[in-house]
Amino acid sequence: MLPIDAAAHSSRWRRRHPVDKAVLGLGLTVLAISLPPWPGAALVIVTALTVLLGPAGVPPRRLWRAYRIPLGFCVSGALTLLVQVGAPEGFVTLDPEGPARAAGLLLRTSAASLGVLLFAFTTPMSDLLPRLVKAGVPAAVVDVALVTYRMSFLLLDSMTRIRQAQAARLGHTTRAATWRSLAGLGATAFVRAFDRASRLQAGLAGRGYDGTLRVLVPEARVSPRFVAAALTLLAAVAAVALTLHHVLERPLG
Amino acid sequence: MHIAEGFLPPVHAVAWSAAAAPFVIHGVRALTREVKSNPESTLLLGASGAFTFVLSALKIPSVTGSCSHPTGTGLGAILFRPPIMAVLGTITLLFQALLLAHGGLTTLGANVFSMAIVGPWAGYGVYRLLRRFDVPLMGAVFGGAFVADLSTYCVTSVQLALAFTDPSSGFLGALGKFGSIFAVTQIPLAISEGLLTVLVMRLLVRSSKGELTRLGVLLTRKQSQAAQAAKGAQAAEGTEVESR
Numbered sequence: 001m002l003p004i005d006a007a008a009h010s011s012r013w014r015r016r017h018p019v020d021k022a023v024l025g026l027g028l029t030v031l032a033i034s035l036p037p038w039p040g041a042a043l044v045i046v047t048a049l050t051v052l053l054g055p056a057g058v059p060p061r062r063l064w065r066a067y068r069i070p071l072g073f074c075v076s077g078a079l080t081l082l083v084q085v086g087a088p089e090g091f092v093t094l095d096p097e098g099p100a101r102a103a104g105l106l107l108r109t110s111a112a113s114l115g116v117l118l119f120a121f122t123t124p125m126s127d128l129l130p131r132l133v134k135a136g137v138p139a140a141v142v143d144v145a146l147v148t149y150r151m152s153f154l155l156l157d158s159m160t161r162i163r164q165a166q167a168a169r170l171g172h173t174t175r176a177a178t179w180r181s182l183a184g185l186g187a188t189a190f191v192r193a194f195d196r197a198s199r200l201q202a203g204l205a206g207r208g209y210d211g212t213l214r215v216l217v218p219e220a221r222v223s224p225r226f227v228a229a230a231l232t233l234l235a236a237v238a239a240v241a242l243t244l245h246h247v248l249e250r251p252l253g
Numbered sequence: 254m255h256i257a258e259g260f261l262p263p264v265h266a267v268a269w270s271a272a273a274a275p276f277v278i279h280g281v282r283a284l285t286r287e288v289k290s291n292p293e294s295t296l297l298l299g300a301s302g303a304f305t306f307v308l309s310a311l312k313i314p315s316v317t318g319s320c321s322h323p324t325g326t327g328l329g330a331i332l333f334r335p336p337i338m339a340v341l342g343t344i345t346l347l348f349q350a351l352l353l354a355h356g357g358l359t360t361l362g363a364n365v366f367s368m369a370i371v372g373p374w375a376g377y378g379v380y381r382l383l384r385r386f387d388v389p390l391m392g393a394v395f396g397g398a399f400v401a402d403l404s405t406y407c408v409t410s411v412q413l414a415l416a417f418t419d420p421s422s423g424f425l426g427a428l429g430k431f432g433s434i435f436a437v438t439q440i441p442l443a444i445s446e447g448l449l450t451v452l453v454m455r456l457l458v459r460s461s462k463g464e465l466t467r468l469g470v471l472l473t474r475k476q477s478q479a480a481q482a483a484k485g486a487q488a489a490e491g492t493e494v495e496s497r
Contacts, residue, residue: 002352033259033359069354073257085430086422095420112259116358120351140288141281145344147299155307183452189307190457194464197300201293211292
């Protein structure tokens with residue numbers, strides 16, 4: 001199982017309805033990209049971190065391990081904004097506005113990532129996917145996504161074991177051997193995926209499979225109190241951010 | 254290369270989602286039709302989705318010495334066709350955003366447009382074109398995978414350049430900036446992905462002929478005989494016209 005999904009399965013908010021967590025987590029993401037980065041995104045970062053490490057109970061180390069991936073992308077992406085091309089001073093020069101733009105982008109992407117991580121760290125895919133049918137996603141697509149989700153872990157597990165076996169047989173010692181091993185790994189993934197699908201089909205056919213995958217979804221109800229509290233928090237963050245922005249923008253004196 | 258969560262301004266995020274929507278809806282319709290007429294294909298399509306997800310998690314050695322991930326869009330499009338890849342790619346990108354923190358939900362539309370639409374269609378187009386001109390299967394597979402990978406990065410460059418125009422030289426300057434950064438890393442990677450796809454396909458031709466024939470990548474004996482007969486008839490017609 002992947003670390004984020006494993007954490008979601010043992011989350012304090014596991015039994016909450018996905019809509020509750022979507023309103024809060026994805027609401028913070030929407031605020032992060034729509035409010036001015038300073039101080040809006042900074043406030044979203046503080047709020048998201050407080051909720052993640054406090055009520056949601058996400059272990060800080062797990063959060064950091066997941067967060068450093070998007071953070072790396074954000075930093076490398078923001079670096080490109082530091083330079084400008086074709087200015088009168090030279091072909092490639094430092095942009096005087098660059099650091100402010102890069103800092104704003106860094107704040108926005110960091111805050112938006114934390115909002116999505118709040119949702120991902122508290123909502124297992126197996127709780128979310130079956131409920132997408134009610135949101136209007138065609139049942140056939142949801143069924144394919146469910147099979148994809150369940151089969152991905154089996155395949156990833158197989159890939160890890162095959163890679164270990166290849167390494168034990170000196171399959172990664174030279175560049176040519178690495179390429180051979182990688183090709184074997186890719187082809188084996190295909191063969192195993194299709195083999196599992198045909199075995200699953202045979203098993204389901206014996207149980208009267210009619211084309212619909214019926215799965216048990218843990219019972220949960222949307223909590224009006226939780227949603228109301230989340231919306232109040234989002235409104236408060238937006239109001240404080242806009243007020244502070246207005247105050248900071250106003251010329252002194 | 255996924256565009257990270259929150260990287261695009263809201264207007265761009267919405268615009269790219271709107272641009273991707275018709276292709277994804279078309280793919281969803283094709284997939285629903287397929288599942289209705291053939292219920293067991295749900296499992297095969299799910300397996301294909303899992304394969305695409307796992308393929309994108311493989312680390313390939315880059316010419317520069319570092320490692321990167323293949324997009325898998327070329328191989329996916331050749332095996333499962335671009336409309337189905339639009340749906341499978343969307344599912345894969347959603348999983349990557351929520352399970353691996355790669356990409357994002359606000360940038361899902363932009364990432365779907367580059368990786369699940371333009372990449373597969375461009376790669377599949379080149380593959381079919383090369384096959385039409387009787388290029389051997391492995392040559393066509395390399396061309397398809399190379400173009401799929403490269404076109405994905407070209408579209409990503411355009412998306413970033415539109416969002417972050419250069420203060421001095423505007424969109425073109427930004428496109429040059431992002432394009433030149435990608436060119437250094439992505440041209441070697443596109444070659445690497447092309448080579449890896451050829452190696453995978455070679456093994457698949459040996460081990461999974463049945464599946465490849467069912468997917469339409471390889472021709473059945475009857476189809477290949479019919480194709481040869483059609484070619485023979487065309488050649489004979491040509492000789493007749495010349496002799497007249």
